[in-house]
Amino acid sequence: MDFLRPPTWPDALALKAERPEATPIQGGTDVMVEINLDKGRPAALLDLTPIPELREWSREGGEIRVGAGVTYSRLIAELGTDLPGLAQASRTVGSPQIRNRGTVAGNLGAASPAGDSHPPLLACGAVVEAESVRGTRLIPIREFYTGVKRHALAPDELIRAVRVPVATGPQYFSKIGTRNAMVIAVCSFAVAVDPGERRVGTGIGSAAPTPRHAPQAEDFASGRLDWDGHGPLDPGVARRFGELVAASAAPIDDVRGRAAYRTHALAVMARRALGWAWDDFRGSA
Amino acid sequence: MRVNVTVNGRPMTADDVWEGESLLYVLRERLGLPGAKNACEQGECGSCTVYLDGAPVCACLVAAGQAEGREVVTVEGLAVGGGPSGETGLHEVQRAFVDAGAVQCGFCTPGLVVQAHALLAGAEGVPPDADIREALAGNLCRCTGYEKILDAVRLAASRRHPHPPP
Numbered sequence: 001m002d003f004l005r006p007p008t009w010p011d012a013l014a015l016k017a018e019r020p021e022a023t024p025i026q027g028g029t030d031v032m033v034e035i036n037l038d039k040g041r042p043a044a045l046l047d048l049t050p051i052p053e054l055r056e057w058s059r060e061g062g063e064i065r066v067g068a069g070v071t072y073s074r075l076i077a078e079l080g081t082d083l084p085g086l087a088q089a090s091r092t093v094g095s096p097q098i099r100n101r102g103t104v105a106g107n108l109g110a111a112s113p114a115g116d117s118h119p120p121l122l123a124c125g126a127v128v129e130a131e132s133v134r135g136t137r138l139i140p141i142r143e144f145y146t147g148v149k150r151h152a153l154a155p156d157e158l159i160r161a162v163r164v165p166v167a168t169g170p171q172y173f174s175k176i177g178t179r180n181a182m183v184i185a186v187c188s189f190a191v192a193v194d195p196g197e198r199r200v201g202t203g204i205g206s207a208a209p210t211p212r213h214a215p216q217a218e219d220f221a222s223g224r225l226d227w228d229g230h231g232p233l234d235p236g237v238a239r240r241f242g243e244l245v246a247a248s249a250a251p252i253d254d255v256r257g258r259a260a261y262r263t264h265a266l267a268v269m270a271r272r273a274l275g276w277a278w279d280d281f282r283g284s285a
Numbered sequence: 286m287r288v289n290v291t292v293n294g295r296p297m298t299a300d301d302v303w304e305g306e307s308l309l310y311v312l313r314e315r316l317g318l319p320g321a322k323n324a325c326e327q328g329e330c331g332s333c334t335v336y337l338d339g340a341p342v343c344a345c346l347v348a349a350g351q352a353e354g355r356e357v358v359t360v361e362g363l364a365v366g367g368g369p370s371g372e373t374g375l376h377e378v379q380r381a382f383v384d385a386g387a388v389q390c391g392f393c394t395p396g397l398v399v400q401a402h403a404l405l406a407g408a409e410g411v412p413p414d415a416d417i418r419e420a421l422a423g424n425l426c427r428c429t430g431y432e433k434i435l436d437a438v439r440l441a442a443s444r445r446h447p448h449p450p451p
Contacts, residue, residue, distance in 0.1 A: 003286055003304040003350040025348060029328055032346040035305045036326035045304060049351050073340070095423020096400070098328055100340040101347070181422030182329055 002044035009051050009131075012158060017133045020155035022046040026054075026069055027101030029094065030110045048158070059166070065129070066162045068105030075104065083164050085120035085171030085190050092116055092175050095182055105159040108144065111151040111210070118145070118211030119190035119203030120173050124165050128152075131160040138163070145210035169193040170280035174269040175205075176257075186257040189245065189269040193277045198227045200241075200274070207249035207262045214248035214270075217241050221274060230285045233278040242271035290352045292316060293362030299349070308352045309333045309344035312359060320360035320395045331424030334396040335359045341403040343423075360395035363402055378402045381441035382434075389428035397424045401438045411442040 004022055006012035016022060023042035025031045026049060034040040048054055054069030057079065064082055066075065072090040076099070080087040086104070093099050093116050107117040108128060121141045128139040130153055137157070144152050153159070171192040177183025188205035200221040202214040224237045251262035288299045288311060299315040307326075312318045312335070322332035326345045333344040336358035344357075363376040375383070378401050388394050404412060404420035412420070417438050426434060 001304040003348070005350060005353070025351070028346040028348055028351065029343075032307060032348060033327040035348075036307060036345060041305070045348060045350070047348065047351050094328065095331065096403075096420055097331060097334055097341050097343045097423045098346075101342050181419075 001042060004044055004046045005050060006046070006048075007050055009053060009160070012046065012048060012051060013131060013133050013156075015046060016158050017156045019044055019046070024048055024109060024158055026103045026106045026109075027071065027098075029098050029102040030106060030112075046158075054160070060163075063127075063163045063165050066104060066164060068159045068161055069103060072099035072102050072104070082166045083120075083124075084167050085123055085173050085192055086117065086164060088171070088173040089116045089120045089175075089188075089190065092173070092177075092183070092185075098182075104162050108151065108159055108162065109153075111145055111149050113145075113148060113208060113210055114185045114188075114206040115211065116173075116175065116185060116188065116205065119188050119205040120171065120192070121162065121164065122203030122211055122213045123190040123192035123201035124167065124171065125201060126165070127163040128159060129161040129163055130154075130157040132156040132158070136160070142213060145212070148209045150210075167192065168197075169195045170277035170284075172273040172276050174273050176265050176269070184256060187249075187251065187262040187265050187269075189266055189273055191270070191273040191277050193281055195227065195281060198222060198225075200225070202245060202248075202270070204245065204249050204266060206256075207251040207266055209250065212248065214245040217244035217248060217270065220244055225278065230282045232282070233275055238271045238274055239267075241274050242267035242269075245270035286350065288349050288353055290355060290357055292318065292357045293359060302349045304348075304350065306349040307345045308335070308337070308347035308349050308357070311349045311352070312344060312357070318359050318361055321399075322392055322395055324392070328423075329425065330393070330396070331400060331421075332393050332396040334399040334424065336399065336403070341400055358399075360399050363398065376402065377444055378405065378437075378441045381444065382437045385433050385437035385440050387430060387433040387437035389426075389430045393424060393426045393428075397421060397426070397434055400424050401434075401441065404438065405442055405445065408442070411439055 022044035024046045054067045104117045107115040126141045130137045173190045175188040176186040185206040187207040190203040192201040246267040251259040324330045324332045328343040335344045365374040
């Protein structure tokens with residue numbers, strides 16, 4: 001195994017072009033588990049932690065460009081107001097020690113269907129900024145996940161940043177697990193309400209081969225919410241929204257839960273999350 | 286490969302490090318610092334918690350090469366004088382674990398001491414129980430001595446701030 005330590009971002013891109021089989025490592029919270037438990041032996045590790053600009057985030061127009069090295073801890077501390085859905089999801093990742101190392105970009109690189117970042121990124125329509133020596137490519141999040149632990153990155157590409165729209169309305173993340181820490185989601189759900197566009201965004205985790213959104217549920221809720229009158233959420237609309245979210249999932253039975261439980265739990269989480277978000281929207285109006 | 290890392294304030298060098306090796310292995314097997322414990326090797330148990338550039342992390346999930354040129358503080362570095370210098374040298378968090386009886390088999394203790402140290406370094410007064418539980422959520426005690434561990438953290442905090450603000 002080789003340990004590659006590019007001092008600059010252009011060096012990292014050059015190395016990835018030269019060694020496309022190299023595994024990028026940021027916080028190590030996935031990659032090192034694979035190595036420690038002998039589940040996989042990368043030909044080379046490409047350490048991205050020395051590159052300073054990856055650890056930065058910036059506000060560019062209506063979005064936050066979150067560098068690939070920004071840890072969950074910093075995202076929670078520094079971006080909770082602008083990116084509440086992603087910050088809430090970050091808060092449920094592992095433990096303080098894991099959040100001090102893990103990154104959203106690492107979550108994307110691993111592309112586990114259970115990754116906690118994915119549902120809020122889907123709900124708000126984030127964009128993955130991929131880069132290679134060939135140039136920069138912006139990948140809409142809904143096109144990023146291509147299979148179980150598979151993604152749309154080319155072999156020579158690295159994730160430079162994730163571009164996440166600044167929240168224009170309430171966002172919520174909900175996750176089922178056996179305890180309030182160190183939990184891989186049994187299933188998870190995120191909702192983002194965008195009053196300007198009169199749209200509801202959704203994201204489903206750990207209930208399909210890839211993270212995915214629920215387009216029918218989004219269209220249904222966006223069309224039925226009382227955007228003008230700020231009226232309360234109709235319980236029938238909330239329930240139907242939950243059913244449509246659950247219908248968009250394709251869960252399996254596995255060690256963490258049964259498919260039927262996941263379907264049921266998703267409907268409940270979606271109904272509740274929309275209720276919380278809508279109450280916030282009404283309260284702020 | 287060679288790894289240069291500052292540990293507990295001292296520049297140290299480890300040679301013949303395998304490229305897939307963890308910082309934990311380097312600390313324990315190459316640098317003679319067995320305080321951080323090796324258990325789950327997947328970040329679940331917190332027994333290997335050390336400071337890396339001031340942030341508590343699981344040393345088992347840091348690739349050795351990622352520690353190149355960086356600052357690590359292990360449980361050995363918390364005691365005054367930075368070594369096994371007798372009980373008078375214990376850090377207040379370590380002292381509180383002893384006094385509260387927060388040690389059973391002792392395996393999880395170093396990780397909990399480092400994590401509790403980090404909690405108190407960033408908190409005013411005696412943190413609420415919810416904050417203590419949250420801070421220690423990634424440290425497992427197989428003896429299940431959690432109540433005494435919570436006592437120890439409260440004790441360390443109260444000794445540091447005998448008159449917390451109202």
